[in-house]
Amino acid sequence: MDTTFALGLIVGAAAAAAVAWMSIKLRDEKAHARLQAVRGELYSARATLDEAALEHAAAEALVDRLPAPLYLVDGDLVVLRGNAAGASMIDKDITGRDFSEGFRQPELIDAITGVIETGEGASIRLEFPVPVERAYLISIAPIAPAAPGNGGLPRQAHDSAPAALIMMLDITLVLRTEQLRADFVANVSHELRTPLSSLIGFIETLRGPARDDLEAQDRFLGIMQEQADRMYRLIADLLSLSRIEMEEHSTPQDKVNLNDVIQKVIDGLTIKAMNRGMTVTMDMADRQMTVQGDEDQLTQVFQNLIDNALKYGEKQSEVKIAGVESGERVTISVRDHGAGIPREHLPRLTERFYRVDAARSRELGGTGLGLAIVKHIVNRHRGKLTVTSEPGDGSTFTISMPKWKE
Numbered sequence: 001m002d003t004t005f006a007l008g009l010i011v012g013a014a015a016a017a018a019v020a021w022m023s024i025k026l027r028d029e030k031a032h033a034r035l036q037a038v039r040g041e042l043y044s045a046r047a048t049l050d051e052a053a054l055e056h057a058a059a060e061a062l063v064d065r066l067p068a069p070l071y072l073v074d075g076d077l078v079v080l081r082g083n084a085a086g087a088s089m090i091d092k093d094i095t096g097r098d099f100s101e102g103f104r105q106p107e108l109i110d111a112i113t114g115v116i117e118t119g120e121g122a123s124i125r126l127e128f129p130v131p132v133e134r135a136y137l138i139s140i141a142p143i144a145p146a147a148p149g150n151g152g153l154p155r156q157a158h159d160s161a162p163a164a165l166i167m168m169l170d171i172t173l174v175l176r177t178e179q180l181r182a183d184f185v186a187n188v189s190h191e192l193r194t195p196l197s198s199l200i201g202f203i204e205t206l207r208g209p210a211r212d213d214l215e216a217q218d219r220f221l222g223i224m225q226e227q228a229d230r231m232y233r234l235i236a237d238l239l240s241l242s243r244i245e246m247e248e249h250s251t252p253q254d255k256v257n258l259n260d261v262i263q264k265v266i267d268g269l270t271i272k273a274m275n276r277g278m279t280v281t282m283d284m285a286d287r288q289m290t291v292q293g294d295e296d297q298l299t300q301v302f303q304n305l306i307d308n309a310l311k312y313g314e315k316q317s318e319v320k321i322a323g324v325e326s327g328e329r330v331t332i333s334v335r336d337h338g339a340g341i342p343r344e345h346l347p348r349l350t351e352r353f354y355r356v357d358a359a360r361s362r363e364l365g366g367t368g369l370g371l372a373i374v375k376h377i378v379n380r381h382r383g384k385l386t387v388t389s390e391p392g393d394g395s396t397f398t399i400s401m402p403k404w405k406e
């Protein structure tokens with residue numbers, strides 16, 4: 001074999017090996033690229049799945065945390081899904097069971113059936129008397145049969161596709177507020193109408209039968225003045241109440257010495273106390289009690305409480321005002337010795353126009369708004385009003401509020 005031939009053979013073999021190696025490498029790279037691509041797809045599929053799972057969890061959390069009870073039922077009124085508020089409303093979970101196992105009201109069942117049959121939404125108002133009376137506005141929305149999944153076929157009997165969404169809105173508070181407003185207007189009108197009719201009656205008498213009766217005129221004018229004063233007091237109290245309510249959420253800023261405030265109120269009521277043979281004493285444990293407040297409003301508070309104690313306390317009895325400091329708070333109590341207040345009335349005393357004995361309150365010149373005003377002022381001062389009473393032995397009205405901080 002000559003050298004040239006041998007060299008050619010070697011070069012040829014080397015070239016063949018190189019080609020083979022290159023083609024193997026090329027195949028490898030292709031496979032690698034494919035693998036990468038598949039891996040990438042896998043990753044993005046997994047990310048999509050993760051995202052879907054997250055979205056699902058978010059939707060679940062949203063539905064579950066929704067404060068309004070929510071139910072999804074199928075065409076047979078079997079519950080497919082309910083949220084936590086729905087379960088706690090009836091105190092059980094009725095998922096997978098008949099909707100009527102949780103809600104027996106025939107109006108509600110009929111309404112849902114109607115919505116599923118007609119495909120038109122509806123809403124009804126329902127009262128649930130137990131365990132506490134609540135009113136709900138219930139909206140029922142139809143869910144159209146899923147056309148693609150169902151091949152556009154009409155809904156089958158026992159089809160477990162969602163058919164209606166039932167959402168319940170608790171409107172108890174709205175109705176109560178509405179009722180309060182209506183009662184308030186009725187009360188104000190009634191309170192104003194009584195003295196006004198009396199005024200009109202006396203004016204007629206003065207212009208007619210009593211035209212020439214000087215003595216009667218004098219007496220009637222006295223009564224008219226009383227009635228007019230009563231209307232004035234009522235309007236003044238109403239205005240004061242609405243002003244206090246408006247600023248109830250702004251904390252008063254001034255430094256107020258309660259000893260001075262109470263002393264001024266007592267001084268102003270001396271004649272009233274003397275007329276009934278009563279005494280008012282103040283014991284502030286030798287301290288000057290200061291709070292962060294609004295002096296005029298705090299004056300109104302004690303004016304009202306001490307005035308009540310003088311009105312409803314026994315003649316010749318004593319009204320005691322006592323103040324103590326404990327920790328961060330100041331506590332002032334106004335105690336009288338009167339007929340007291342029967343226990344069942346205590347929780348309602350601070351409602352506007354609420355009186356234990358309405359005739360007696362009117363006779364004593366009361367508007368029935370005093371304690372409502374007291375409560376709102378005390379709230380504004382971040383304080384607390386408590387009432388205790390021993391029928392036959394008198395009542396104690398106690399106010400506690402934060403001390404002034406230097």
Ligand SMILES: Nc1ncnc2c1ncn2[C@@H]1O[C@H](COP(=O)(O)OP(=O)(O)O)[C@@H](O)[C@H]1O
Nearest residue numbers: 308309312355356357361366367368369370371
């Ligand atoms: N110290 C008290 N003793 C007994 N009853 C009281 C006392 N304070 C208030 N009340 C009762 O609470 C009702 C509401 O008080 P208030 O709002 O001050 O109205 P008013 O004094 O104008 O009647 C009074 O009508 C009375 O029945």
Ligand SMILES: [Mg+2]
Nearest residue numbers: 308366370371
């Ligand atoms: Mg009063």
